[in-house]
Amino acid sequence: MKLKPLMVFLLLCGTFSFATVAQEASHSDIDVRSLKKREILSLSREQLANLSFEDIIYISGKFGISIDELLEASVSVSTKSALTPRETPGIISIITDEQIQNSGASNLYELLRTVPGIYFGYDVDGVIGITMRGNWGHEGKVLFLIDDMELNEGMYSVVPLIKHISAEQISRIEVIRGPGSALYGGYAELGVIRVITKNGNDLKGTQIGGSAATFTHGISNTGAHFATGNLFGQSDFSLLATWNKGHRTSGDFTDFNGDTYSMHNGWSDTEQLQLNLKYAHKGFDSNLFFSNYYIVPTGYDEMVPNRFRNLLGRVRYAFQPTDNIRITPSLFYKTQTPYNFKSENWFYQRHVSQINGSVDMVWQMGGGFQLLGGVGTRQDIARIGKSEQNQVGEEFYNDKFELTHNTVFLYTQASYSGAIGNFFGGLRFEDHSVTGSNIAPRLGYTKVFNRFNLKYLYSHAFRSPSIENINANEEIEPERTIVNELELGYRLSNNVYANVSLFDIVIKDPIVYSFDYDTETEFYLNDNQAGTSGVEMEVKTVFDRWSGAFSYAYYTAARNNKTDYYSVFIDGNEKKRLLKGAPAHILHLQGTTHINNRFFVTTSLSWHSAQYGFVTSDEEQEKMNAYLLADITFRAKNLIIRNLDFTLSFRNILNETYAYIQPFGMANMAEAPYPGAPFETRIKVLYSF
Amino acid sequence: MHKTFTVSLLLLWLFTVPALAQNEKFKALFLLNFAKNIRWLEAPANEPLKILIVGDKTIFQELEALSKHTSIGNRPIVVEHAETFMQHSHELVYLSTEKSALLPELLSSEHLTKSLIVTDTKNGCRAGAGINFITNAGKLSYEICRKHVEQNGLRVSSSILNYGVQIE
Secondary structure (H helix, E strand, O other): OOHHHHHHHHHHHHHHHHHHHHHHHHOOOOOHHHOOHHHHHOOOHHHHHOOOHHHHHHHHHHOOOOHHHHHHOOEOOOOOOOEOOOOOOOOEEEEOHHHHHHHOOOEHHHHHOOOOOEEEEEOOOOOEEEEEOOEEOOOOOEEEEEOOEEOOOOOOOOOOEOOOOEHHHEEEEEEEOOOOHHHHOOOOOOEEEEEEEOOHHHHOEEEEEEEEEEEOOEEEEEEEEEEEEEEEOOEEEEEEEEEEEEEOOOOEEEOOOOOEEEHHHOOOEEEEEEEEEEEEEOOEEEEEEEEEEEEOOOOOOOOOOEEEEEEEEEEEEOEEEEOOEEEEEEEEEEEEEEEEEEOOOOEEOEEEEEEEEEEEEEEEEEOOEEEEEEEEEEEEEEEEOHHHHHHOOOOOOOOOOEEEEEEEEEEEEEEEEEOOEEEEEEEEEEEEOOOEEEEEEEEEEEEEEOOEEEEEEEEEEEEOOOHHHHHHOOOOOOEEEEEEEEEEEEEOOOOEEEEEEEEEEEEEOOEEEEEEOOOOEEEEEEOOOEOOEEEEEEEEEEOOOEEEEEEEEEEEOOOOOOOOOOEEEEOOEEEEEEEOOOOOEEEEEEEEEEOOOOEEEEEEEEEEOOEEEOOOOOOOOEEEOOEEEEEEEEEEOOOOOOOEEEEEEEEOOOOOOOEEOOOOOOOOOOOOOEEOOOOEEEEEEEEEO | OHHHHHHHHHHHHHOOOOOOOOHHHHHHHHHHHHHHOEEOOOOOOOOOEEEEEEOOHHHHHHHHHHHOOOOEOOEOEEEEEEOOOOOOOOOEEEEOHHHHHHHHHHHOOHHHOOOEEEEOOOOOOOOOOOEEEEEEOOEEEEEEOHHHHHOOOOEEOHHHHHHOEEOO
């Protein structure tokens, strides 16, 4: 008898539990907000097919992007008209806002370090510049754009890197790893780096932040960041301000003269103030960018800052007279004071300004045809400052303290997109009032075959001599470059994409820098042929909770370089495959794990093969050992309180010793390699409201 | 030894086993919900609502599998796939990214004058599509041009308008 109540109870329990299961299986009103990602992934197709649109929107927002979205995100750096990275006629690398935030990078140099083929070398006076595919690209061979405004200064046409151009202000970077002269002109010979800063739509509120970092010897950097911006109807407004001050490296540094400098006691100091104001309304947009950056170089009796000031401004208005034509007139002005230096034995205070007016047009002709083009004129005015006039008294080559150069340019590109692929043909013509005319044609073919993509690009490019090139040698001529590029890409799965690109760069009559330390005069000359050929490989992965990138870059100078200024000689024998200061092999590995929606861990490994050049003396070239840089960054969103971001980053955790070799130095004129940063710990806090 | 250990740890962390992304699945789900949230022209009862996927086969397979579990009112859903545009009538046509060049052909087709065209390319709506997939802050989203949808005699629900980015 006692079993009966138990049996009834068990049956009731069983019935109830079966009923519950049955009811759940037939219930279409699933509360997706209570589900974890894993549970959402396990929903059946029947359940998914019957979710409301609101629920679909909600759960799609919980997941990250797949590789498709990286491949299909439009880029315009290589065409001035948006195309997907697989179709665009350029070998492209993109660094997204998410990657920037997770990387722990604090400036443009640290972000570019992850791009295949990009490396860095030592210029002079504490300046670190860019190397592209093994070629020294610092002086006017790589174009840097900030919101499509030319950042290269006008006297030597350089952009100093390391702790310059704050990562906090950057929304996205597009890099063409090959020539862009056909569209962008004379600074885009070996590459274009297009930095897009945050606008009101990115910010939608205000951000306040601070950062601090330490080397083993003490504080290495402090910084502050403020940004505000929003959309107001069809208007977009933003204001960004960033300030950083610190040291670039640590320890003692001994130069080729045997002088030793304590780098953490002022001899590697740097400071940057960067302001950025943007306003856009419908087709109109205006930008104002200011940066004041200095570094303290070694080699002088006293600590004197080497300053670079930039003020860039641009207004443009895009309108459509018809549905398929867009015309954009623009007016750009910049004034810059580069390498501004005031010491007893070296005094340089020269200002250069540029005014540039242009009209660009994009015409969608129908049937897959597109025509784009532009015409413009530019005036560069250089002036020797009063202080230098009084202190030095030296004039420009025209026997005046001021000179003016004028340039007229026009470019065009026709393209056809159809079932057989995308065809591109274009050219740029420039006429400079001193150095004459240049024409840079280019041809391209791209095709996406479902998972495969193919690109072939044939480009001419040129490098216009800068004002100081001409000032030092009135006979200097533009260097001209021919580049062949081939890229093959394959989407291995929905989450993995791989590509291989081959390149061959021949630079004719390269403009090379030299310095006579006896007379303390610099000069430039057109030397023999330079250039490299090589291969770059990339594998990119984007998963729900993990994204990663692997890249390998290799160059050889064996066939193309005939310039001793760049050549490597060890024990009297030329190492023909190598160029000074540039590692032949660079491997980069980076991965970000999304622990959950709030916590991210990013690890990065960069291996650089041995480099050669003047390492311990300026008499004989030597080998500098390979090195490995390893970083790890922890990022937490909404930490403690809502909208508070916290980043903890450990840089060069192996504490590797490395330095940047001067890529162009000759015996008795070379400078000692500039030491890289040792192990560094950084914290960054950002509050948004 | 210390260096090897550190690098090994970093590599181990770097290759933490990932989960599979769901991008195609979401695009298929979005397409299904576009179909559900459009007021289509009157059609005989039980006549299938026809969707054409041009290009991406994964989205086709996913949408085909989803469509077996639902219907639009009393109309079943039929999903077809093609590598190029077939000159047949379909209520909804999705043009995958690599097939974007076919958009002018679709827009001028007499078979699609009462259809919704969905693209997956930069400025798809400005080029004439009714809806265009975009990525917004790393998430899948879409632009919608009400004019392009309604000029074909279709009506858009407020939810589609509210969740997308409206293009004039």
